[in-house]
Amino acid sequence: MPPAPAARAKLLDAFVTILLEQGERAATLDAVAATAGVSKGGLLYHFPTKDALVEGLAEHVEALAAEDVEQMSSAPEGPAAYYIRTSVYADTPLDQAIIATTRLSQTANPRARQALRRIRQGWLDALSVEVTDPAAARAVMLIGDGLYYGAAMSGETSETPPEDVGELLEVVRRITGERD
Amino acid sequence: MPPAPAARAKLLDAFVTILLEQGERAATLDAVAATAGVSKGGLLYHFPTKDALVEGLAEHVEALAAEDVEQMSSAPEGPAAYYIRTSVYADTPLDQAIIATTRLSQTANPRARQALRRIRQGWLDALSVEVTDPAAARAVMLIGDGLYYGAAMSGETSETPPEDVGELLEVVRRITGERD
DNA sequence: GTCTATATTCCGATAGAC
DNA sequence: GTCTATCGGAATATAGAC
Numbered sequence A, B: 001m002p003p004a005p006a007a008r009a010k011l012l013d014a015f016v017t018i019l020l021e022q023g024e025r026a027a028t029l030d031a032v033a034a035t036a037g038v039s040k041g042g043l044l045y046h047f048p049t050k051d052a053l054v055e056g057l058a059e060h061v062e063a064l065a066a067e068d069v070e071q072m073s074s075a076p077e078g079p080a081a082y083y084i085r086t087s088v089y090a091d092t093p094l095d096q097a098i099i100a101t102t103r104l105s106q107t108a109n110p111r112a113r114q115a116l117r118r119i120r121q122g123w124l125d126a127l128s129v130e131v132t133d134p135a136a137a138r139a140v141m142l143i144g145d146g147l148y149y150g151a152a153m154s155g156e157t158s159e160t161p162p163e164d165v166g167e168l169l170e171v172v173r174r175i176t177g178e179r180d
Numbered sequence C: 001g002t003c004t005a006t007a008t009t010c011c012g013a014t015a016g017a018c
Numbered sequence D: 001g002t003c004t005a006t007c008g009g010a011a012t013a014t015a016g017a018c
Helices: A006-022 A029-036 A040-046 A050-073 A079-087 A093-103 A110-130 A134-154 A162-176 B006-022 B029-036 B040-046 B050-073 B079-087 B093-103 B110-130 B134-154 B162-176
Strands: none
Touching (some): A006 A093, A110 A134, A134 A162, B029 B040, B093 B110
């Protein structure tokens, strides 16, 4: 494994921060470079084009999500409860990277859309192991989507207080209860 | 009431179309004007700044959503079923306007964020009349958010085939069932 | 590897003719 | 009301010094 490319990581982190706090339009090469503490030329050495920067973020967020799916699959509380509980925006690196990717104009950045689609599919697969009714699995999935959506929409901070999650989990238990 | 400002409506419609099909970055004044069949100067007569264009879209989408809330409140099937059924992206003017507003970088466009927040609140209020358990109402709300989110994320077309909605409605019925 | 120019394109907005 | 022409600024990307 490579010796930890600190410069690349710092640049991607700056990209995420700006997307999160100021939106896509503010995430210019100049701004990313300045936030990371390098010049624009320095940035372009690591990411030759802006598309390369988006590609870097896409790979980064997919890697983080893959780790999350592993934890989800082996969670004692079960995948569904783990998924809903962690769908509340909590400032983790994964949450930040996902919202940042969401902020990219996805019609203009097919790669960003692809990353989010893959991540959602990974979650749905992990959910389906526990929640065998497809419609129920989809409903749980959609609630998680909605939680993330609220965070992506309402700005930088969480819309859902953690104390509300407990009640939400009860509702989910009602969904995942056996049927037919 | 004014004599139907056709030019304004045509410009807003072009703005929505471009946001929907190509994303925020493509929605320049030039592109909006060209799509509407007028010059940039012509556009700027009706909307003196780009913020004015966003304001126009925000008012437009809020008005359409207010109509929807009225229909929702008087729907024979009940607000919850109506809400979920119509949350599937269906190319209605309201759906298009909402997704278009979603595409605007909301950190940079507080007015777009405000419009979406107000619309969600209106839906939640209407839902709460039928679904009195707040957590259950929130869960139904979130499923609708998730459906819209999927549409906003996956591009221009619907992610959820209408034939899946029936099964989703059964799940919702399980949520809205009496509790305690 | 990181920097400072600089080239080029494009966007939002203004001015003023018609 | 709608047009053309144009300004000022900003964004992506290149070239080449260090």
